Amino acid sequence: MDSSTIILGLIALGLVAYIAFFRRDKLRPLFEQARYQAVMVLFSFPGGILIAAFVSEIIPANLIAGIVGQESGLAGVVVAGLLGGLIPGGPMVSFPIALTIWHAGAGPAQMIAFLTGWSLFAFHRILTFEFPLMGPRFVATRLVASLPLPLLSGAIALALIASGWRV
């Protein structure tokens, strides 16, 4: 049991205790609500993790490094954003890959696009949580609204670097 689990547990305990003492009438609705949402993610949660684990066995990290180096400029930013969007899993999966391409010569702007793409389009997370809880229309809208963002963050980084920002 690691520290974030303990912290979450303490927060949960504190909140339940507060409601039990000060809002007793809300205690049952609390557990009903939690159980309702648990049912919603019951299958998507292990399913999403399984899918991410299989896909991450297939992705060739080394090939990627050649395409998103510092000289690749805006094109590299675009590619990096798309690639990031394909990375399944949490930071435990994405940061080893990010580090690999970072040490293999990816530029900082391309890295930013990569991380932005990964963080926004994490399809495993969409499958596991967002789609079941928020519905297809919300997901589709957020994705459309988010499409330009990896490119935008990479482009801003390129501009900042060009005007002298040292990493």
Next chain:
Amino acid sequence: MNTAAEQPGKPAPANARRIKWQLHAAIFGTLSVLAALACWAIAGEAGVSRGFATAGNQIADIAVQLVFGLVIAASISILLPRDKVARWLGADSGFKGLALASVLGSLMPGAPMAAFPIVVALGQAGARQGTLVAFLTGWAALSIPRLFIWEIPLLGLGFGTLRLVAGLPLPILAGLGTDFIYEQIERRREKAHG
């Protein structure tokens, strides 16, 4: 489709819940099998068993956090002052609502199992879709916790600050885009119904 986010206040009736449950099981069962087949085709049996092992560990670790996260989010949902949320993040909160949602989202810890139920709670309490997207984008892309836990330690302070500055506009832009899209949908719906 009536999801948790679109149904104000109450859980769906038992029938609707049971049907969705089976649909989820079918979809994720199929996708998992497809992913396993793809993995087997490319990475062989070794790849598949590695995949299972990795997934098994992750599921065990995360399941406990998921339970806590659900309890936390349900508690927050119960305790949220609905009228205040509707005022701060609702349909009329405009740009300030987007900015507030972005800041709140970016401060939330990274666990999706806590963040998404909270988003659902905000939606039920009256926040509009644009602010929900700004919140999620702040949480996903701007993530101050991730900045300090992963990016600065692994990639350096210079990179971290660049990433932060380059990412600042993203949640608000995503929120504005979402507002725009929903406005267009509303407009089309009004035209269609006269």
